[in-house]
Amino acid sequence: MLNITNLHSSIEGKQILKGIDLKVNAGEIHAIMGPNGSGKSTLASVLAGKPEYEVTEGTAFLDGKDLLDMAPEERAREGLFLAFQYPVEIPGVSNINFLKTAITEIRSHRGLPELTSKEFLKLLKDKQELVELKSSLVNRSLNEGFSGGEKKRNEILQLAMLDPKLAILDETDSGLDIDALRIVASGVNKLRTENNAFVIITHYQRLLDYIIPDFVHILYDGRIIKSGTKELAQELEEKGYDWITQHETGTV
Amino acid sequence: MKQGLYNNFYKYLVDSFDKKQAALTYIESANLTEKRNEAFSIFKELGFPTRKYEEWKFTSLAAALKDELQLMIEHDHSLINTNRIHSLDAVHLVLVNGRFAPELSDVLPEGITFYDTQATMAEIRFEDKISTLATEDDAPMLALNTAFFTEVSVLEIAAHAIVEKPIHVSHVFTVNDIAEFVPYRMLVIAEKHSEATIIETFHSDSLVHPLFVSYVCEQEIHESAILNTHMINTLPENAYFVQHREVFQYRNSVLNNSNIALSDVTLLRNDLNFQLKDVGTETNLIGAYILTGDQHVDNHTLVDHQSPNCNTNEVYKGILLDTSHAVFNGKVFVRPDAQKTNAFQQNNNLLLSDQATVNSKPQLEIFADDVKCSHGSTIGQMNEDALFYLQTRGIGEEAARKLIMQSFIFDVISKIKIESLQDYVSDLLNKKLNTENLTVA
Numbered sequence: 001m002l003n004i005t006n007l008h009s010s011i012e013g014k015q016i017l018k019g020i021d022l023k024v025n026a027g028e029i030h031a032i033m034g035p036n037g038s039g040k041s042t043l044a045s046v047l048a049g050k051p052e053y054e055v056t057e058g059t060a061f062l063d064g065k066d067l068l069d070m071a072p073e074e075r076a077r078e079g080l081f082l083a084f085q086y087p088v089e090i091p092g093v094s095n096i097n098f099l100k101t102a103i104t105e106i107r108s109h110r111g112l113p114e115l116t117s118k119e120f121l122k123l124l125k126d127k128q129e130l131v132e133l134k135s136s137l138v139n140r141s142l143n144e145g146f147s148g149g150e151k152k153r154n155e156i157l158q159l160a161m162l163d164p165k166l167a168i169l170d171e172t173d174s175g176l177d178i179d180a181l182r183i184v185a186s187g188v189n190k191l192r193t194e195n196n197a198f199v200i201i202t203h204y205q206r207l208l209d210y211i212i213p214d215f216v217h218i219l220y221d222g223r224i225i226k227s228g229t230k231e232l233a234q235e236l237e238e239k240g241y242d243w244i245t246q247h248e249t250g251t252v
Numbered sequence: 253m254k255q256g257l258y259n260n261f262y263k264y265l266v267d268s269f270d271k272k273q274a275a276l277t278y279i280e281s282a283n284l285t286e287k288r289n290e291a292f293s294i295f296k297e298l299g300f301p302t303r304k305y306e307e308w309k310f311t312s313l314a315a316a317l318k319d320e321l322q323l324m325i326e327h328d329h330s331l332i333n334t335n336r337i338h339s340l341d342a343v344h345l346v347l348v349n350g351r352f353a354p355e356l357s358d359v360l361p362e363g364i365t366f367y368d369t370q371a372t373m374a375e376i377r378f379e380d381k382i383s384t385l386a387t388e389d390d391a392p393m394l395a396l397n398t399a400f401f402t403e404v405s406v407l408e409i410a411a412h413a414i415v416e417k418p419i420h421v422s423h424v425f426t427v428n429d430i431a432e433f434v435p436y437r438m439l440v441i442a443e444k445h446s447e448a449t450i451i452e453t454f455h456s457d458s459l460v461h462p463l464f465v466s467y468v469c470e471q472e473i474h475e476s477a478i479l480n481t482h483m484i485n486t487l488p489e490n491a492y493f494v495q496h497r498e499v500f501q502y503r504n505s506v507l508n509n510s511n512i513a514l515s516d517v518t519l520l521r522n523d524l525n526f527q528l529k530d531v532g533t534e535t536n537l538i539g540a541y542i543l544t545g546d547q548h549v550d551n552h553t554l555v556d557h558q559s560p561n562c563n564t565n566e567v568y569k570g571i572l573l574d575t576s577h578a579v580f581n582g583k584v585f586v587r588p589d590a591q592k593t594n595a596f597q598q599n600n601n602l603l604l605s606d607q608a609t610v611n612s613k614p615q616l617e618i619f620a621d622d623v624k625c626s627h628g629s630t631i632g633q634m635n636e637d638a639l640f641y642l643q644t645r646g647i648g649e650e651a652a653r654k655l656i657m658q659s660f661i662f663d664v665i666s667k668i669k670i671e672s673l674q675d676y677v678s679d680l681l682n683k684k685l686n687t688e689n690l691t692v693a
Contacts, residue, residue, distance in 0.1 A: 048644050051636070072643035073652075081644075088641040092659025092666070101655070102645040109646070141659075158645060 001026050001197050002166050007058035009046045016042040018222035019058070024166065027194040031208055031233060032201045034219035035241040040201045041085060043219070044170040048082040049075050062166060076102075077109035079165030083155040083172050090142040095154070098142050099124065099161055106162055127160035131187045149180035156187045167191075168199045173207035185210030205237035218244055256299020256392065260319035261433075266296055268323065269399060279373055287383045291398035298392040307391075307523075310579040310611040311550040316492040316519050318462050323400065324349055324432045335422045335455040335486070339672040342420040342451060349425055350403035350436030350467075363413025364448060367406040372439075378406055381439055385470040386498035391523070394496045396435065397466045403436040407450065409477070411443035418449035418480075418670060425456035425463055425491070432461070437468035442477040442505070449480040451673060459490035469497045473505040475530075480508045482668070484677065487517040489545075494521045501562075503530035510668055511539040511568075513549050514661075514680040520547075525554045528562040528590075539568035540664040540677075542657070542684050543576030543608070550579035557590035557620075566597040569664045571657050572608035579611045584625065586618040593623040601631045602660055654685050 002024040009017040016039045024030050034040050046053045047060060049072035060067040067075055090098075104114050115123065128138060131153040143151050152172050159167050169188070173181055188198065188211050200211060208216075208230060216233045218226040226232065226244065236244065256262075269292050277285060300317055301308040334346045334356050345366060346356040352368035360366055372378055382404060388395035409415060425434065442448060456463060473479050487493055501507055513520055526535050541549050555564045570578050580599045601610045614627035635656060642652035661681055668674040 048640075050640055071649065072640060073646050073648050076644050076646035084641065084644075088635075088638050090635075090638050090641070090656065090659055092662040093655055098642070098645070098647075098655075101651070102642075102647055105646040105648065105651075162645065 001063055002199070003059075003061045005059045007043075007046070007060060008056045009042060009053050010056055011042070011053050015056070016053075016222055017046065020219075020222075020224060022217065022224065024197045024199060026165075026197055028215065029192070029198045029200065029211060029213045031213035031216045032199060032219055032224075033203070033205075033216060033233060033236060035245065036203070038219045039222045040203075040219055041170055044082055044168050044201055047075075047168060048072060048080065073105070076162070076164075077106050081159050081162055081164035081167040083152075083159055083167065083169045085171040085174065087143050087151040087155055089144045089146075091144045093142045095138050095140055095142050096124070099158065102158070103161055123161065127157055130160055130190055131156045132183050133157055148175040149177065152176055152184060153180065153187075156184055160187065160191055164196065166197050166199070168201065170201045171203060172200070173202055173204065181207060182210060205233045208233045220245060255302055255304040257302050257314060257317065258299045259317055261317050261321045262299055264322070265396070265400065272323075272400070281373070281379045283379050284382060288399050291383070291388050291395040294388050294395040295392055295399055298390075298395070300396075301392050307552065307581075310577070311519075311521055311548065313492075313494075313519075316462070316464060318431050318464075320431045321433045321462070321464055322430060324428075324434045333424070333455075333457060335424055335453055337420065337451075337453070337673070337676050339675060340418070340420065340451075340670070341672070342418040345419060345421045347403075347405070347421065347423050347436075349434050350423070352403075352405055360419070361415060361417055363410045363415050363446070364419065365408045365410070367408070369403050369405060372404050372406050375406070378439065381441070381470070381472070382437075383470075385472070385500055386468060386496055386525075391496070393466065393494055394468065394523075397437060397468045397496065400435045401437050401466075401468070404438070406439045406441065408441045409443060409446040409448045409479075411474075412445045413443075413448070414446070415448040418451050418673075420451045420453070423452060423454045423467070425465065425487075427457050427459060428461050428463060430461055431464075433464045433466070435466040437470070440469065440471040440479070442471070442473045442479045444475040444477055446474075447478040449482075449670070451482040451484070453484045453486060454493060455486045456488060456491060458488045462490050462492065464492045465494070467493070467495045469495070471497070471499040471507075473499065473501045473507055475503045476505060478506040480669075482510045482512070482673065483522075484512045484680070485517055485520060486515045486680065487520075489516045489518055491517050492519040493517055496523045497525065499524075499526045501526065501528050501530070501533040501535065504532040506534045508536045509538070511537070511551065512665075512677055512680070513539075513541040513543075514677070514684045516544075516547070517549075518547060520549045521552075522550070523552045523554075525556070526564070527556045528558055528564075531559045531561045533559075533562045535562070535564040537564070537566040537568075538664050538667050539570075540661050541568075541570040541578060542573070542661060542681070543570070543578055544573045544684070545576065546574070547576045549577075550581075552579075552581045552583075554583040554585070555595065557584070557586045557593045557595065560590055561592045562590065563594040564596070567664060567667075568599045569601070569661060570610075571602045571604060571660060572610055573605050575605070575607040577609045580629070581613045581615065582627065583615045584617070584627070586616075586620050586623050586625065588619045591620050591622045593620060593625065595623070595625045597627040599629045600660075602634065602657065603631050604634060604657075657685055658682070
């Protein structure tokens with residue numbers, strides 16, 4: 001589904017990604033872990049098409065389509081979704097109107113008819129229950145005045161509504177208390193099918209106790225330096241990032 | 253001679269004053285005639301303001317003051333579009349080119365009285381009020397209006413009257429055959445303990461020839477009265493609109509004003525002065541503008557805290573595109589007696605074109621020591637993070653930009669409490685954003 005080869009990217013002349021190779025198949029969950037500044041969020045931003053990042057080398061394909069050649073909205077319409085680490089507050093744009101606009105754009109791209117208001121509200125109600133988000137929040141301005149946990153649950157609500165092929169969760173667990181973490185994880189687990197895939201970017205192993213990844217990759221200094229199964233995450237948690245960085249620089 | 257503009261239109265006005273006045277002497281009071289003479293001599297000396305005047309530093313009237321402008325003589329009442337807001341349950345009062353059109357207007361409810369020009373001139377009580385609140389020493393455009401206005405009306409809200417239905421004063425201007433100048437004014441008196449809402453819209457169908465409107469509105473808001481006022485400009489291109497508003501607020505009175513310019517008006521200049529004459533008043537001012545093409549909108553507000561324990565809150569927001577120009581000048585005076593003043597002011601602008609200009613000038617002058625005052629002025633670009641966020645949800649860049657602009661302005665519009673009026677203004681907002689060929693740099 002997602003096929004990244006030798007991806008290099010820089011921002012303001014500073015090289016952040018230094019050759020990423022990653023292949024994600026339908027039905028899989030991949031976790032990307034790494035210390036601060038290793039390039040995790042950059043990878044998410046580059047895949048979603050954030051304009052500040054320049055791709056200097058390499059390719060990224062989603063189901064055979066060249067992601068790097070598309071505007072951010074085209075990537076979304078092709079089935080890519082990014083759950084933001086810091087969801088943006090947009091006062092004045094109502095959450096519900098925003099979702100309706102987004103879903104209409106994406107369905108129209110897929111050749112599907114526009115949902116009637118009734119269908120839309122039914123879908124919204126179902127998905128809302130999935131992330132246990134109060135209706136009062138759904139009717140408010142987009143993320144405005146939401147708590148950290150509410151913002152993250154709102155990201156998962158959008159994910160559920162837009163039904164992407166590939167969802168990237170960028171540190172969705174950061175700043176969540178254990179209850180919110182369970183809700184988010186259970187939402188993701190329920191959304192998981194054999195046709196979609198998830199890339200979960202996280203600093204900690206905590207979220208991976210609830211969402212069991214098929215593969216774990218460790219990102220360090222712009223490259224994936226180690227890949228394995230879920231046991232790798234546990235090992236990393238026990239030994240800390242120093243273990244991997246020392247390992248990398250050959251001081252052990 | 254000072255630093256004014258003395259063009260052909262100035263000469264035409266100066267030459268026509270005596271003749272015009274001769275015809276009016278029988279109708280108007282000696283008092284008013286005297287005021288007009290004074291105002292005329294001020295205008296005659298100062299001329300039209302140029303950018304050499306501090307208060308007109310960023311707004312030039314030169315292009316608006318066409319040589320061929322003439323005082324409007326003919327009042328054509330046979331117009332069809334009275335700009336009624338259909339979803340709004342309001343009492344409709346129509347002024348055509350400043351003159352009351354009874355056949356187009358609704359009957360007023362109890363507690364509120366309207367006086368047309370004739371009735372106003374005949375009422376001795378108004379003699380001391382007309383042109384007394386607003387004085388023109390260094391204000392040539394106000395002096396011009398005082399000297400030349402032909403139509404004047406009064407809206408009076410009786411003491412203790414609670415007028416529940418909003419009064420929609422629809423100012424409509426007929427499409428003219430020549431370049432015309434329309435000076436007129438209104439006086440609003442809200443007697444003590446009264447409560448009313450006045451919605452003023454300013455409208456004309458598309459104009460071929462320039463229309464220059466000079467409107468003065470004086471308002472007295474007496475003890476414990478609540479007056480909600482709205483000004484909504486829907487004038488088209490080729491309209492030049494200069495307003496002076498002088499509001500006196502007395503003990504514990506409340507004044508709310510919204511100032512909406514989402515039209516295609518070529519030039520709009522508002523001087524909105526609020527004098528807080530007695531203790532415990534509240535003044536809430538909101539404003540919104542989106543300017544495209546070559547539009548120029550200049551809002552000058554002055555809140556003069558003369559007494560203790562008065563509160564003001566002001567928020568103006570605007571978006572500039574193309575080669576447009578916006579000016580915001582927000583003065584707040586806190587006089588030595590005005591202790592315990594709370595005054596907050598904010599002006600936020602989105603500057604979305606390299607060729608557009610904003611001059612935003614908050615001006616606080618505080619002479620009391622126990623006050624809370626703040627002001628803020630921002631000029632920003634499109635929020636790129638918000639734009640990217642919307643795009644990652646499949647919303648196209650153009651639509652996302654409009655959504656952000658919409659939300660920026662809606663923040664102000666959402667403060668309009670009458671739902672159907674808020675909807676009407678939202679429609680104007682959407683129309684302004686969708687029908688324009690936006691060139692967002």
